[in-house]
Amino acid sequence: MRGIMIQGTSSDVGKSMICTAFCRIFSDEGFEVAPFKSQNMSNNSYVTILGEEIGRAQGVQAEAARVLATVDMNPILLKPESGMKSQVILFGKKLETMDGMDYRAQFYEKGLKAIDQALANLAQDFTHLVIEGAGSPAEVNLNDREIVNMTVAKRADVPVILVADIERGGVFASIIGTLALIPEKQRVKGLIINKFRGDVQLFEEGIRFLESYTGIPVLGVIPHMDRHEIEQEDSLGVQAVQQISRVEHAIELVVCKHPYMSNFTDIEPFLKEPDITIRWAETVADIGHPDILLLPGTKSTIADLRYWKQQKLGAKLSELYGDTWIVGLCGGFQLFAETLTDSQGYDGTAVENEEGFSLIPSMHVEFQKQKMVRRQRGTVKFEHAEVEVAGYEIHHGKVTASAYPLMHCGDIGEGYFHNRLLGTHLHGFFQDLHCRTAFLAPIRRQKNLPIPSPEVVKDPFDRWAGHVKSHLDWEKVIEIMEADQ
Numbered sequence: 001m002r003g004i005m006i007q008g009t010s011s012d013v014g015k016s017m018i019c020t021a022f023c024r025i026f027s028d029e030g031f032e033v034a035p036f037k038s039q040n041m042s043n044n045s046y047v048t049i050l051g052e053e054i055g056r057a058q059g060v061q062a063e064a065a066r067v068l069a070t071v072d073m074n075p076i077l078l079k080p081e082s083g084m085k086s087q088v089i090l091f092g093k094k095l096e097t098m099d100g101m102d103y104r105a106q107f108y109e110k111g112l113k114a115i116d117q118a119l120a121n122l123a124q125d126f127t128h129l130v131i132e133g134a135g136s137p138a139e140v141n142l143n144d145r146e147i148v149n150m151t152v153a154k155r156a157d158v159p160v161i162l163v164a165d166i167e168r169g170g171v172f173a174s175i176i177g178t179l180a181l182i183p184e185k186q187r188v189k190g191l192i193i194n195k196f197r198g199d200v201q202l203f204e205e206g207i208r209f210l211e212s213y214t215g216i217p218v219l220g221v222i223p224h225m226d227r228h229e230i231e232q233e234d235s236l237g238v239q240a241v242q243q244i245s246r247v248e249h250a251i252e253l254v255v256c257k258h259p260y261m262s263n264f265t266d267i268e269p270f271l272k273e274p275d276i277t278i279r280w281a282e283t284v285a286d287i288g289h290p291d292i293l294l295l296p297g298t299k300s301t302i303a304d305l306r307y308w309k310q311q312k313l314g315a316k317l318s319e320l321y322g323d324t325w326i327v328g329l330c331g332g333f334q335l336f337a338e339t340l341t342d343s344q345g346y347d348g349t350a351v352e353n354e355e356g357f358s359l360i361p362s363m364h365v366e367f368q369k370q371k372m373v374r375r376q377r378g379t380v381k382f383e384h385a386e387v388e389v390a391g392y393e394i395h396h397g398k399v400t401a402s403a404y405p406l407m408h409c410g411d412i413g414e415g416y417f418h419n420r421l422l423g424t425h426l427h428g429f430f431q432d433l434h435c436r437t438a439f440l441a442p443i444r445r446q447k448n449l450p451i452p453s454p455e456v457v458k459d460p461f462d463r464w465a466g467h468v469k470s471h472l473d474w475e476k477v478i479e480i481m482e483a484d485q
């Protein structure tokens with residue numbers, strides 16, 4: 001099998017997004033291509049159609065490649081939770097919870113085996129892979145135990161393209177420093193300068209310097225793209241999820257930033273609405289009096305509940321209730337319960353009976369061993385519209401409360417919607433344009449904002465891939481990929 005690996009000079013240089021673009025371009029050109037990342041560390045996961053968990057980025061990249069996402073595309077997923085531990089997901093299934101030391105000591109061999117197995121499985125269905133690295137490949141203290149960068153490039157026997165982010169500065173030093181420290185430097189066959197702002201021609205001299213100093217071609221300088229509308233995956237991307245609207249009387253959306261927040265990709269769809277200002281609240285004092293207060297998912301509901309109790313969020317919620325639209329997604333929804341039970345600590349903190357914020361009468365959450373991982377769809381009745389929504393669930397908590405269900409999934413009620421309080425276990429709820437528009441309609445009406453009619457925009461993958469391709473020497477990329485190592 002052939003392929004190409006994208007490594008970065010550090011985290012958040014845009015590796016995932018470059019891989020997404022490559023997946024779409026290869027797919028356009030008729031390659032049988034799949035994304036791959038050996039190990040992800042993220043609380044944003046993607047649910048495959050078989051109800052297994054992988055990192056969101058590989059799920060999204062599979063969509064870009066127009067193939068079904070499978071667990072082989074991301075065999076190892078670490079989901080950080082309370083107490084400095086992580087839940088280890090192997091081939092889509094929860095294995096165990098470990099701290100970092102144990103993980104490193106016990107998992108290395110198992111991890112390598114999983115990677116080889118996944119690569120072999122992918123080779124049966126695909127001819128080419130777009131492989132994403134993680135963090136920096138130059139963490140010299142980890143060289144003998146790493147299973148995310150050069151180890152993977154070697155095992156898959158693919159060339160590497162190194163991506164650097166010019167926005168954060170130090171682009172020359174980060175490229176040259178990385179090349180000086182990594183093992184297998186000869187695998188690096190190309191460089192990409194990402195997130196460029198301004199006139200690319202002004203960087204000509206920079207390109208010449210890099211090429212003559214390193215002997216490696218610069219394959220392209222990719223200008224920053226503001227509204228690409230493709231989901232971001234790791235928590236560094238959270239900074240990007242905020243927005244100041246220029247619209248007068250804009251809708252104010254405040255998001256509670258739980259210490260163990262997960263699935264923040266649920267908030268990204270609101271960035272597509274130019275009449276919404278989005279702010280984060282780390283403390284109750286940050287909340288103010290917004291139009292919408294959103295409590296996202298959390299890896300450790302009880303731990304975050306205790307954090308917010310200390311902050312006296314309960315009193316704030318009572319003050320806002322009935323006026324502000326209060327939205328809880330997954331763990332955020334569970335916070336609205338009267339009581340929560342986690343006898344065995346499946347959510348991270350063992351407790352028999354923890355009092356919740358009691359916004360929903362007789363709602364009780366019980367955390368169960370069995371993790372509910374599935375895709376779900378249902379019908380939601382809003383004030384003036386009934387919409388079909390599809391999303392996915394990932395939670396241990398089972399909720400008992402049936403009054404005012406938000407939606408009907410067949411004959412089963414899910415979530416809660418009454419008196420401007422909305423809660424659901426469904427991630428991806430606001431991703432749906434029709435659902436988002438119907439939810440926002442009464443708020444827009446009240447604020448005298450125009451209600452847009454949902455229009456279908458150009459496929460964001462096509463737009464992003466077109467942008468990347470037009471700034472790359474694409475023929476050279478193919479040549480690098482098809483050459484023998």
Ligand SMILES: NC(=O)CC[C@H](N)C(=O)O
Nearest residue numbers: 297298330331395396397
């Ligand atoms: N994704 C989430 O928000 C999960 C909520 C909670 N930690 C559970 O497992 O039930």
